Amino acid sequence: MTFTRAIEDERTLNSFPIVDIYHLFLLDLTEVVLQLLTLKDVTIGTAGLSGAGRDASVQTTVTELVGDGGLDLSSLGTLSELALDVLGTLNGLNGLGSLLLTEGLSVVSLVPLTEGSGIDLDDGGLGEGVGADQLVVGRVEDDTDDTGLLGDTLGSPGEVTGVQAESTELAVTTTDTDLVNALGADTGVGGLTTKLELSLLAVLGALGTSLRALVAGVTRDTHLLLIRGTHLGGTVGGCRIGQAFTRPNFAAKCGPLPSHTEAMLRPLLKSLFRRQGVRTVPAVQLDAPKVVAAPIPIARLEKLYAKGWKGVSMSEPIEGMVHVKALERTFAFSNFSTAFAFMTRVALQCEKYNHHPQWTNSRGWNTITITWTTDDAGGAVTEKDLMAAKRCSTYAAQMGEVTPATVDESVPQETDPTSALYNTHDGELSRSADNDHGRSVTNKRQESVMPPATEDTSKVSTPSQYTANQSPPKQHAPKANAPKLLNYSASQERKDRIFGILDDMKKTYGNPTTAGREHNESAAIKPQVTKSDISEDTTTL
Numbered sequence: 001m002t003f004t005r006a007i008e009d010e011r012t013l014n015s016f017p018i019v020d021i022y023h024l025f026l027l028d029l030t031e032v033v034l035q036l037l038t039l040k041d042v043t044i045g046t047a048g049l050s051g052a053g054r055d056a057s058v059q060t061t062v063t064e065l066v067g068d069g070g071l072d073l074s075s076l077g078t079l080s081e082l083a084l085d086v087l088g089t090l091n092g093l094n095g096l097g098s099l100l101l102t103e104g105l106s107v108v109s110l111v112p113l114t115e116g117s118g119i120d121l122d123d124g125g126l127g128e129g130v131g132a133d134q135l136v137v138g139r140v141e142d143d144t145d146d147t148g149l150l151g152d153t154l155g156s157p158g159e160v161t162g163v164q165a166e167s168t169e170l171a172v173t174t175t176d177t178d179l180v181n182a183l184g185a186d187t188g189v190g191g192l193t194t195k196l197e198l199s200l201l202a203v204l205g206a207l208g209t210s211l212r213a214l215v216a217g218v219t220r221d222t223h224l225l226l227i228r229g230t231h232l233g234g235t236v237g238g239c240r241i242g243q244a245f246t247r248p249n250f251a252a253k254c255g256p257l258p259s260h261t262e263a264m265l266r267p268l269l270k271s272l273f274r275r276q277g278v279r280t281v282p283a284v285q286l287d288a289p290k291v292v293a294a295p296i297p298i299a300r301l302e303k304l305y306a307k308g309w310k311g312v313s314m315s316e317p318i319e320g321m322v323h324v325k326a327l328e329r330t331f332a333f334s335n336f337s338t339a340f341a342f343m344t345r346v347a348l349q350c351e352k353y354n355h356h357p358q359w360t361n362s363r364g365w366n367t368i369t370i371t372w373t374t375d376d377a378g379g380a381v382t383e384k385d386l387m388a389a390k391r392c393s394t395y396a397a398q399m400g401e402v403t404p405a406t407v408d409e410s411v412p413q414e415t416d417p418t419s420a421l422y423n424t425h426d427g428e429l430s431r432s433a434d435n436d437h438g439r440s441v442t443n444k445r446q447e448s449v450m451p452p453a454t455e456d457t458s459k460v461s462t463p464s465q466y467t468a469n470q471s472p473p474k475q476h477a478p479k480a481n482a483p484k485l486l487n488y489s490a491s492q493e494r495k496d497r498i499f500g501i502l503d504d505m506k507k508t509y510g511n512p513t514t515a516g517r518e519h520n521e522s523a524a525i526k527p528q529v530t531k532s533d534i535s536e537d538t539t540t541l
């Protein structure tokens with residue numbers, strides 16, 4: 001293309017008159033360019049550039065200076081390399097142009113632009129948005145694809161079918177019933193079952209044959225016995241019979257034994273034991289805990305015997321120790337009120353020690369028959385009973401106990417086998433007279449039998465004769481093998497006593513039978529008691 005032609009094209013392209021100057025300018029352009037190129041490596045310090053709008057970055061080479069023209073070369077892509085250089089130079093000139101412009105000396109520069117594109121006279125630094133202060137002339141990286149970014153690996157979000165288990169779930173295929181251990185089937189004690197049964201039976205047998213028990217008595221609650229090999233069907237209070245045996249505190253676990261179960265058990269036990277060749281003994285209480293109390297020293301007993309106490313159902317002594325079922329003694333006082341006062345004093349001690357006697361006035365209204373035994377020990381004499389008996393003897397002595405009068409021999413004495421006392425080596429212990437419990441109180445008129453001459457009753461004195469602080473003379477306590485305790489008829493003492501009271505009353509109120517009633521306020525006060533009344537009312541038990 002020739003220059004003229006090019007100028008024609010340019011004119012059509014640009015209608016500004018300025019273009020003609022430009023074209024002239026363009027003609028010498030190459031010389032200028034050549035000149036400029038000699039300046040290529042001249043560094044231009046920023047100090048050299050004065051005035052506003054200076055280039056924000058330090059231009060190190062003419063090409064950079066030239067590059068600052070902001071010429072949009074992309075649209076002229078069809079030009080050859082040379083043309084590009086020239087244009088580049090143009091661009092530079094433009095830069096120069098703009099430079100000159102700012103100086104106000106410049107030849108007006110023309111930026112040939114493609115249609116629609118703008119001039120970006122960026123007065124900022126050179127392409128700093130691009131990166132370092134270099135303008136990469138070839139092309140600007142417009143899309144950095146950093147493979148390190150997460151976006152490179154994450155796929156686009158999507159819906160998953162469900163939460164996948166990390167590992168196989170704990171697969172519980174079926175539920176299983178909890179096996180109940182049928183205790184009855186295997187309650188037997190390994191190979192020792194015969195021992196267990198025999199020892200069990202031994203306790204039962206011993207009670208009947210008065211042999212010493214092979215096995216110490218069962219000291220815990222044995223409501224039910226296990227029938228070895230099988231267990232009785234059904235349950236008692238929610239527990240299997242077998243469990244009952246293996247559970248020492250069966251009652252606590254399963255409630256009391258229903259009576260019908262006991263009724264059922266008893267014949268079963270009998271038949272079982274009979275088959276085992278063991279005689280059943282009725283003494284075994286299925287529902288009462290069989291507790292065997294500790295034996296007590298005979299020496300302790302002998303002290304109480306000396307004070308008139310008797311042992312009931314004493315066992316054979318073993319090394320000076322015996323089992324005794326109970327201790328018993330009858331006390332007599334000169335009148336009922338003293339007897340009752342004695343009982344009151346004993347009662348206070350019962351509360352204090354939480355230990356209570358069985359007592360009765362069945363032998364006379366002024367008598368008290370006391371029996372001491374410990375129920376919690378299965379009905380046996382324990383330390384508590386020994387202490388209580390001792391206290392009773394002390395109080396009775398202090399309160400004027402009277403020596404027991406004779407017992408009315410005419411009344412048959414019932415015998416109670418359990419009351420047979422064991423013969424001690426030092427002579428026969430008398431049969432305990434504690435066997436008229438069953439006899440009712442009778443008001444039969446009976447001549448009271450005076451005490452045998454051996455005992456001088458004159459010593460017997462009623463408590464009224466003692467002042468409060470004067471204790472009665474020591475009563476003669478019956479010996480250990482004293483004669484049988486006789487029944488009491490207190491008619492003689494009572495007569496004396498009542499007459500004594502009558503005499504006192506006469507002194508105080510005058511004689512109610514005489515005419516003069518000088519001291520008499522009202523007849524109603526005085527009981528009209530005559531001798532005949534008293535002699536009539538002789539109650540003898």
Ligand SMILES: C[C@H](O)[C@H](O)[C@H]1CNC2=NC(N)=NC(=O)C2=N1
Binds near residue numbers: 372373375
């Ligand atoms: C629950 C109370 O403590 C007990 O029953 C006490 C009461 N008093 C008692 N008295 C007697 N003699 N024997 C007992 O076993 C007994 N036990």
